[in-house]
Amino acid sequence: MPRTRLDLPYHVDYLSILGPDGTLDTDLEPKIDEADLGRLYRAMLLARRFDERMLNLQRQGRIGTFAPIKGQEAAQLGSVYAITPADWMVPSFRETASMLWRGWPMELILLFYAGYLEGMRVPDGVRDLPITIPVASQLPHAVGLAYAARYKGDDAVVLTYFGDGATSEGDFHEAMNFAGVLGAPVIFLCQNNQWAISVPRKKQTQSRTLAQKALAYGFPGTQVDGNDILAVYAASREAVERARDGGGPAMIECVTYRLGVHTTADDPRRYRSEEEVKEWERKDPLTRFRDYLQKKDLLDAEQERRLEEEIAQEIADAVARFEARQDPDPLVMFDHVYAERPPELEAERQELAERLRGTGASPAEGEAPAPTPMRGQRRTSRWPN
Amino acid sequence: MAVITYREALNHALREEMERDERVFLIGEEIGVYGGAYKVTQGLLEKFGERRVVDTPICESGFTGVGIGAAMVGLRPVVEMMTFNFAILALDQIVNHAAKIHYMSGGQFPIPLVVRGPGGPAHQLAAQHSQSMESYFYHVPGLKVVRPTSPRDAKGLLKSAIRDDNPVIFIESETLYGIKGEVPDDPDFTIPLGQAEVKREGRDVTVIAYAGMYYRVLEAAEELEKSDGLSVEIVDPRTLRPMDKETILASVRKTHRAVVAESGAGFAGMGSEIASFITEGAFDDLDAPVERVTGANAPMPYARNLERLKTPSKERIIEALRKVCYLG
16 A cells, blocks of 8 residues: 555653642542652742742842743652652753752852852762753753763663753754663653743744654653642653663653743743733642642641741841852962863963962062063064164 | 874774773764774774764764763763764854863863864865864863874874863864874873974974874975975974964074964964964064965865865975075
C-alpha cells in the first residue's frame, strides 16, 4: 500500500491532582509525609515573601535587575522536591524557590543581584550550577553533567529548568536530541509561564503543547498543571525514578503563569490584560496549597501567622547580612579570568593598583621628572637627539 | 625521537593524555568509527571505547555545551570541530560560557576544555570553510588560543592544552596534517602554552608567523639569504593568547625591523595586535615601520587562481622584507 499510518506509540499525558477549586484526585495524590508537606509550604511562603522583598529592594536601588518568580513556586518546589541532594540542579534565571530549597542562603542571592561574584559561588555541598542568564544555553551543560555522572559511575540525575521561550532556541533542541541519543538521565523541566517577555506562548510555537517536543527526540513528555504542587511532584518523581533506573531523559511542561514582571526592567501592562492576570491569580499555587493543608488539618490560622513572622524575621536578617557587605576590591576584576594570571593580565592588574593608589603617574619623591619628549626626539640611546 | 606527521603527533598526544588521565575524553562528529574527518582520532575508539570517544549528532553548540557541563564537574573534555569554521555555531557556548563561567562563579568552576580542529585556508574549500578562525577567539578574555606549526609543536602544545585548567582553542591546519618532523616519544614531553619559539635565527629582520604561513616565510627567508645575503629571524608565537610578547620584542630589539605575516584577513587581524605591541614596546628600536603581510579583506574565493591571490604569497613576503630593509 502506498500510504499507511505509522503505528507510533506517542501520546502526551496531562496531569492535574489538586484543582484550582481545591478538588483533589485522591487516587493520584502522591504520598508525602506530613513533615515534608510542612517544609514545602514553608518553602513556598518563604519564596513568595523573599521575592516580594527582592522586588522592593530593586525598586529602592539596593539590588539590580532580577527575574521575579511570583506564581511559579509550585512548578519549582514540586520538581526540586523530587530530587535528592546527591542529584544535580541546573537553573536558568527564575528559580529562586528551587535555589532556596537546595540550600542557597538568601544573602548570597542578594549579593549576586547586587553584582558580587561571590553571590554565584555555589554553597559547599550543594550540587547546583550557578544561574545562567542566556536563554537555553544551560541545557547542554545539564546533559554534560549527566554524562559526567555516568562516566564516573555516579547514579545522580540532573534536573534542569527553562521557560516556554527557551523551547524555540537551538540549544534546547540540541540538548534534548543529544540527551535522547545518549540516554542521559536529565529531567527537562519547562516552566511554561505563558509569556516570553511580551511574546505570548501561542506565538512562540504552533505546537499544541510544549511537552510534545520530547516525543520527537524519543522520550516522554508530560504536561502538568504547574500551579498544582502535587501534580508537579508526581510527574517529576516518575521522571526521576525512570532516569535513575537507566530509562533516559524526560520532559515535563509545567503550565503556569508569571504573575509579575518578566524582569524588573519590564512593564507587562503594555502587552497583557489585567483580566488575564486576575484569572491566573485565582489559580495561585500558594493559596491552593494552603487550602489543601488546612483541609488536612496540617495548618491553621495561628500556625500561618507564626510562620509569616518567622519568615519576615529570616528575610530581615538576610537583608541585614547582605547590606553589611563591603564593596568588592577593584582588583578582583582580574581574578579568575584564567585559572592563573598570565603576565599581561598581571601587568594590567598592577597598573590598576597603581592608578588606584594615585601614584602611577607621578614620579617617586626626590627624582627629577623626566622631560617631555618633543617632536623629533627619542628617549633611547640608540637615537641620540 | 621519531619522525612522524603532524596528524600522528596530534593522535599520539591524545592517546598519551587519555592513558595518563582517566578524566580526559573526546567528543565530536565522526571522531569514533570514522576516526575523524581528518583521521586525527584514528584508532582511539578501538583503544578507549565509546565511553571516552563519543560520536555525536551534528550539533556543535550542543556537544560543546555538553563538554562544558562535563568540565564543570571535573572531566577534561577534548571537543573536536570537524573544521573550525563550524565553531561559529558554538560561539555562544565558547564565548559566553566556557570563557566566562570561571570568572562569573568567582573561580569556583574552572573549565579544563580543549576545542580542537583544523582552521585556516586549505585547497579550494571556498569562503565558508577556509577562515582563519583564531581572530574570533583571541579577542575573548578567558580563552587561550594555540596555533601549532610543526609536528613537535602539535604534540607538545596539545598535551599542555589538555593539562591546562582553562578553555583552550587549539586550531590545527588542514594543509599541515601530512608534514613530517622530529617529535619526542617521551610521554612527559610538553611545550608550555604562552611561549614563542625562535624557529630560525637571523640578524637583519624579524618575521612573526605561525602555522602554514611560517613555511612560506621560511621559503622567502631562504631565497633572500641567497639573493641578498639577508639574515631573517622567524619567531613563531605558537600560542596567540596569552602571547609571549617578550620573545618577539627581544627579537625586534635585536634586528630593528619587523614583518608580521598572516593568512587571515588583515583588518583587526593578529598582525594588527602584534604590530601594535611592537610599536608600544620597541618603537625606539625600530629602523622602519612594522610591515604587515595579510590575507586580502575578502572572503576566500573558490576559483583556484583567485584563491592563490587571497593569501600572502612568497613574493609578497619578500617584497615586505625588502621594504623594511630598504632594499630596492
